[in-house]
Amino acid sequence: MSLRESTRSRQPAGFSVSARPGPRAFDSLITVAAEMALADGEAQPAEHLALLAFLRQHDMLATLGRRATLDRFAAALDTVAARHAAGEPDAPDLAGMLRPVAGTQAARLVARAAAHVAAADGALHPRELALLHSLHAALGLIRAEQPA
Structure with a gap:
């Protein structure tokens, strides 16, 4: 049997390639977290830990770095908190973001x-539930509700 014949008869190797999220996906993930x-009004330490655990579980934390991730998360929290303090509780353009x-x-x-961050403190606040629904619609995971 020639080399050409032996390679043609082989089955493809049984492996899969997992794509790592790019910078836009990571930015979206941090902002949404x-x-x-x-x-619910206040970021709890459990929510910080939940974000880190989620990233670790999905093999992203080592690549991104714990300190860099926490710094980006803290900056995003500051942005959201400043918006809330200015009387703008909702994300200005969730779908655009x-x-x-x-x-x-x-x-x-x-x-x-x-969802992982929302569940971190053991209770799902009504605003967290509403935000989850809005996120799913903005991400194209469910259809947005049609106005009546």
Whole structure:
């Protein structure tokens, strides 16, 4: 049997390639985690830890770096808190902010990260639930409700 014949008869190797989220997906994930952490009024230490655990679980923390991730999360929390202090509790343009990842494989990752942060303190606040619903719609994971 020649080399050409032996390679043609082989089955493809059984492995899969997992795509790592790009910078836009990571930015969206951090922003959404900050929005979720402050949806109930105050970011808890458990929500910081939940974000780190989520990133570690999805093999992203080592690549991104713990300190850099926490710094970016703190900056996002400051931005959201400043908006809340100015009397603007809701994200100004959630759909626009998430447009770069909407409908992509990263959309599910961003939504799962938000849910993970929401569940971190053991209670789901009504504003967290509303934000989760809005996030899913903005990410293209469910259809947005049609006005009556």
